[in-house]
Amino acid sequence: MAHPTRTVRESCSTTVVGGLPSRTGTALAKLCCEILLADGPAACAAVEAKATTPALERVVEANNLLSGLGFESGGLAVAHAVHNGISEIEGSHCHIHGEKVAFGLLTQLVLEGKPQSEIDEIYRYQQAVGLPICLAQVGVDANSDEQLNRIAERSVIPGESSHNEPFPVSAAAVSAALRAADQWGRRLL
Known part of the structure; x- marks a missing residue:
């Protein structure tokens, strides 16, 4: 599963806030990636149709919440x-x-x-x-x-x-x- 926090965790590097990647941050980044891969195309179609769908709501949550928490707690x-x-x-x-x-x-x-x-x-x-x-x-x-x-x-x-x-x-x-x-x-x- 492609997410940079996996790499930062494997290398024992620090995050942008100075700590080691947390297990929670890594898990959130992985979940973000899973949601984007599963729901991204359907969410894009919903945007094009000017419609709100569960897939779009999941992608918005992944982009706004999970990616930020994963970035801060997981690293780049x-x-x-x-x-x-x-x-x-x-x-x-x-x-x-x-x-x-x-x-x-x-x-x-x-x-x-x-x-x-x-x-x-x-x-x-x-x-x-x-x-x-x-x-x-x-x-x-x-x-x-x-x-x-x-x-x-x-x-x-x-x-x-x-x-x-x-x-x-x-x-x-x-x-x-x-x-x-x-x-x-x-x-x-």
């Missing part, structure tokens, strides 16, 4: 570091935080070497709910070594959440994961 990893790197690219400025983190999550899963079945589940979900699955969808030119290196370098500065992984994370590794995540996303499109 590569996905948010990649967001910070993408935000350095001018073309990304019209894209919102969640879109950049979504692509960051794909990058994180590739970097961590998660099973392809888990990675594919997140690609399918993101495609179903309209989240980006390739760099162009967040305003980044995947053919620009300068842009990819800039994202990767920013993602690993001291104090960045990429260092919450249970292994050392280098700019070269982030750059390779960015390229691989983008390539797979482009194939799916």
